[in-house]
Amino acid sequence: MKRKSLIIGRIMTKRIIHLKFVHLLDDRPTKFSMDIYGEDDTYITRYHLNFNYTTNFFNEYDMIKYSSGIKVSIICSDDDIDNENIEKNTILFWNIGSTASFASSSPYIHAFPIWYLNQKKKGKIFCLRIDVVGWFDNANAEICVEDKPCPDLINLETTQLMQRYYNDETAEYKDYIRNYSLKSGQSFESLLNKYSYYDYYSENHWLAIPLQADFRILRFNITTFDYCINKGYDLHYPPWTWEKAFEYAKIIKECTGKPGLRLYNKHGEDTKFLITLCQSLQIPVFIEDTNLNIKKCGLNSSDDYIRSLSIIKELTQNGYIDTWLNETQIEQWKNKTYPKSIDEQPIFSFDENKVLDNKSVNGMIYDVVFSFYVPGESTCIIITKKSKFKDELFEFIEVLIDEKYPFFSELNISVTPFESVHGSRCKSTEKKTKKEMCNSLISAYKTSPFYYMYDKEINIVYFDYINNEDGEGIKINNKSLDSVFNEELQNVIFKCDNEANYKDKTITYSESNIIVVPLKNNKKIDLKLMSDIDNINFRSKAPISLFFAHLFYKHNDTNEGSFKDITNECCDIINDILIPQCKNTKNIKFTLGECDSKSNKMPINYLNCKNINDEKFPDTIECSYIPYRNFKGMLIMFFSILSSSIELILLVFVIIYRKKECMQILGIRFLIFLILSSITLNISAYLWIGKYSNIKLKYIENVGNAEIEECSLGKEYLLKVIFLFDYVLLALSIITSYQGRINYYYYYFIDNNKNIWQIEIKLITTSKLNDYSSDKISDYQIDLCVKAIDIKKIEKLNNSINYKKNVNKKDIVNRYT
Numbered sequence: 001m002k003r004k005s006l007i008i009g010r011i012m013t014k015r016i017i018h019l020k021f022v023h024l025l026d027d028r029p030t031k032f033s034m035d036i037y038g039e040d041d042t043y044i045t046r047y048h049l050n051f052n053y054t055t056n057f058f059n060e061y062d063m064i065k066y067s068s069g070i071k072v073s074i075i076c077s078d079d080d081i082d083n084e085n086i087e088k089n090t091i092l093f094w095n096i097g098s099t100a101s102f103a104s105s106s107p108y109i110h111a112f113p114i115w116y117l118n119q120k121k122k123g124k125i126f127c128l129r130i131d132v133v134g135w136f137d138n139a140n141a142e143i144c145v146e147d148k149p150c151p152d153l154i155n156l157e158t159t160q161l162m163q164r165y166y167n168d169e170t171a172e173y174k175d176y177i178r179n180y181s182l183k184s185g186q187s188f189e190s191l192l193n194k195y196s197y198y199d200y201y202s203e204n205h206w207l208a209i210p211l212q213a214d215f216r217i218l219r220f221n222i223t224t225f226d227y228c229i230n231k232g233y234d235l236h237y238p239p240w241t242w243e244k245a246f247e248y249a250k251i252i253k254e255c256t257g258k259p260g261l262r263l264y265n266k267h268g269e270d271t272k273f274l275i276t277l278c279q280s281l282q283i284p285v286f287i288e289d290t291n292l293n294i295k296k297c298g299l300n301s302s303d304d305y306i307r308s309l310s311i312i313k314e315l316t317q318n319g320y321i322d323t324w325l326n327e328t329q330i331e332q333w334k335n336k337t338y339p340k341s342i343d344e345q346p347i348f349s350f351d352e353n354k355v356l357d358n359k360s361v362n363g364m365i366y367d368v369v370f371s372f373y374v375p376g377e378s379t380c381i382i383i384t385k386k387s388k389f390k391d392e393l394f395e396f397i398e399v400l401i402d403e404k405y406p407f408f409s410e411l412n413i414s415v416t417p418f419e420s421v422h423g424s425r426c427k428s429t430e431k432k433t434k435k436e437m438c439n440s441l442i443s444a445y446k447t448s449p450f451y452y453m454y455d456k457e458i459n460i461v462y463f464d465y466i467n468n469e470d471g472e473g474i475k476i477n478n479k480s481l482d483s484v485f486n487e488e489l490q491n492v493i494f495k496c497d498n499e500a501n502y503k504d505k506t507i508t509y510s511e512s513n514i515i516v517v518p519l520k521n522n523k524k525i526d527l528k529l530m531s532d533i534d535n536i537n538f539r540s541k542a543p544i545s546l547f548f549a550h551l552f553y554k555h556n557d558t559n560e561g562s563f564k565d566i567t568n569e570c571c572d573i574i575n576d577i578l579i580p581q582c583k584n585t586k587n588i589k590f591t592l593g594e595c596d597s598k599s600n601k602m603p604i605n606y607l608n609c610k611n612i613n614d615e616k617f618p619d620t621i622e623c624s625y626i627p628y629r630n631f632k633g634m635l636i637m638f639f640s641i642l643s644s645s646i647e648l649i650l651l652v653f654v655i656i657y658r659k660k661e662c663m664q665i666l667g668i669r670f671l672i673f674l675i676l677s678s679i680t681l682n683i684s685a686y687l688w689i690g691k692y693s694n695i696k697l698k699y700i701e702n703v704g705n706a707e708i709e710e711c712s713l714g715k716e717y718l719l720k721v722i723f724l725f726d727y728v729l730l731a732l733s734i735i736t737s738y739q740g741r742i743n744y745y746y747y748y749f750i751d752n753n754k755n756i757w758q759i760e761i762k763l764i765t766t767s768k769l770n771d772y773s774s775d776k777i778s779d780y781q782i783d784l785c786v787k788a789i790d791i792k793k794i795e796k797l798n799n800s801i802n803y804k805k806n807v808n809k810k811d812i813v814n815r816y817t
Contacts, residue, residue, distance in 0.1 A: 037072040062440035076127035088125040152387040196417035208380035210417035228255035252363035260363035262322035292608040297571035316551035437509035438496035450527040543573035582609035595623035
């Protein structure tokens with residue numbers, strides 16, 4: 001009886017535990033709402049979403065993934081979104097993406113409920129806002145200053161990462177990654193593939209968390225190979241090296257008369273092709289300049305690298321690889337004078353007709369497998385330094401990369417940055433049928449235009465979405481049809497299925513969002529989203545396209561130079577793209593150029609940043625000397641020589657005639673001191689013009705200290721000596737002047753013989769006597785000269801008498817009468 005009671009008790013306990021567990025599971029939030037906004041930030045609608053904790057996706061998976069026209073999305077729990085009585089925080093996430101497709105933001109939306117639940121258990125309520133900012137603002141826009149937005153998370157390309165890192169805008173991940181390794185039981189480094197590790201770990205620092213990987217394959221046409229082999233050509237199936245693949249491209253051209261190699265026709269593929277080739281040839285595309293602390297182009301960092309890369313020269317110039325650039329733009333480039341600066345270089349786009357046709361493969365094709373890994377082209381996520389929720393955000397990242405959830409695979413279609421985690425297309429999960437994919441696509445893009453290629457022309461198509469008891473389908477709008485297909489497609493309703501069949505009126509899904517529409521006689525047209533064309537995003541100055549333009553076509557008005565010259569030009573443009581703006585650089589390094597004689601300015605050459613119309617960072621500074629050929633320099637030279645010549649002549653004149661009475665009157669010593677002082681000042685002015693080798697520091701505001709190697713001859717100590725000498729002369733001049741100036745007084749009298757006499761009294765004094773009638777003259781030196789002015793009786797008394805005190809002028813006259 002006791003045993004039976006014990007068994008019943010255990011069963012009841014298990015049921016209670018189970019019920020509690022079920023109750024806890026039932027408490028998990030499943031209802032979420034997402035507000036969406038369009039291009040101009042106008043409110044569009046609110047999605048009501050239901051999260052499934054079994055699949056870890058929202059039930060509205062297709063609606064979310066295939067939505068378009070969304071610039072801003074804000075997701076919250078239904079309990080929180082309109083609740084103003086609770087304290088909630090909204091995480092701002094800047095995603096690269098585009099408004100043409102919400103697919104890149106979709107995995108983060110699906111991951112939100114798991115993270116939200118974890119934070120809610122800690123008493124924290126969050127919403128998530130995702131802004132699609134594009135490929136430029138995510139790396140370059142100002143953040144967290146004044147009225148600028150302050151994102152908490154930013155999605156970046158590898159090549160964009162260093163800009164945010166050098167701006168000191170990224171958080172430190174060392175402690176978070178150490179804790180993650182302790183929790184997971186294995187080091188974070190061991191999880192990553194080698195490319196992701198080297199992309200994001202530098203100088204003993206984790207720069208970001210890798211999220212997406214990128215790679216390419218080389219696919220070949222077996223039919224062509226068999227055909228050429230049967231004709232006696234030496235071709236073999238893989239494995240190949242790049243050298244062997246290029247050799248086979250040449251053989252296939254000889255065999256078929258058509259290029260043996262082509263690229264997947266999509267914008268930017270030439271860049272990925274070159275990067276992949278360089279990786280295989282062990283040529284670094286990017287290198288780290290440790291002196292300047294920036295990334296630079298590595299293609300020309302060694303002559304050996306340039307020689308290894310030159311294998312593509314024969315490939316392109318002999319037509320062994322098919323062209324892909326817009327030839328109209330090429331002709332315009334060739335017919336113009338060659339650009340003189342990087343900013344003037346053209347941006348070549350792909351030939352649209354070839355972009356729209358990726359099925360024709362004559363020999364080999366550099367192709368995609370839905371997702372792609374190229375070092376420098378993968379993406380990562382950073383937590384910004386000024387975010388208030390760093391701990392919580394790293395937990396969000398942990399949810400994203402956790403193998404037990406599907407989000408990491410959802411972000412990567414074929415491979416991921418983690419060795420053990422596969423992308424969604426390679427993961428062993430239940431695969432959707434073409435019918436299901438077709439239904440999802442036409443439902444998501446029911447109002448969007450599609451296009452198809454016919455006779456090398458782009459034709460735009462709209463369709464009417466149909467959903468009834470027979471299933472989902474489309475009816476193509478007759479007004480948008482080309483007349484060639486009017487008879488076959490007008491008023492025809494097509495349903496989605498696993499195959500396209502005109503008799504059964506079925507359409508199907510093909511890769512890359514293509515709807516296959518059947519025609520009579522077993523023909524088909526591929527309807528593709530117009531957003532594939534509209535969303536062409538040139539994220540750089542297309543230096544690789546220019547590089548291949550030189551190899552394929554050459555420029556008419558210039559000597560193309562060597563392969564090395566073309567590579568150097570390509571690297572110059574790449575470096576210009578990679579270098580950050582000065583306003584985003586902490587430790588600016590620069591040099592000063594040669595002084596321009598005309599403007600008297602020296603250019604500032606920024607080495608680890610570039611200045612784009614920012615007044616805080618000057619492009620030039622005043623020269624440290626006045627050039628001889630500058631207008632000011634020529635004026636100084638002219639007047640210095642002229643005035644010095646006049647002063648020397650005057651000095652000689654004064655010395656020669658120093659005993660003359662007029663010189664005595666002016667004061668010989670005062671004149672000499674005055675002339676010498678003027679000559680000294682002329683010499684000091686002359687020292688400011690012309691350059692002289694001399695190293696000195698000069699501070700430039702907002703930039704730093706400049707080491708100037710060429711200055712004027714006017715060194716500080718030399719100028720000090722000159723001005724000290726001038727001050728001595730000035731002092732002596734003042735003393736001499738203070739000793740007195742000369743005043744003359746004349747008295748006349750008639751002697752007993754009626755002769756007229758003149759008495760000249762020379763007083764050396766500092767000022768004129770104010771009262772000439774005064775009889776008293778004291779404390780002055782007097783030189784007395786008495787002379788007859790009667791022509792008949794000229795008599796001159798050359799007596800010089802010094803009277804010191806109380807001299808009566810009448811006594812003087814009487815004495816000499």
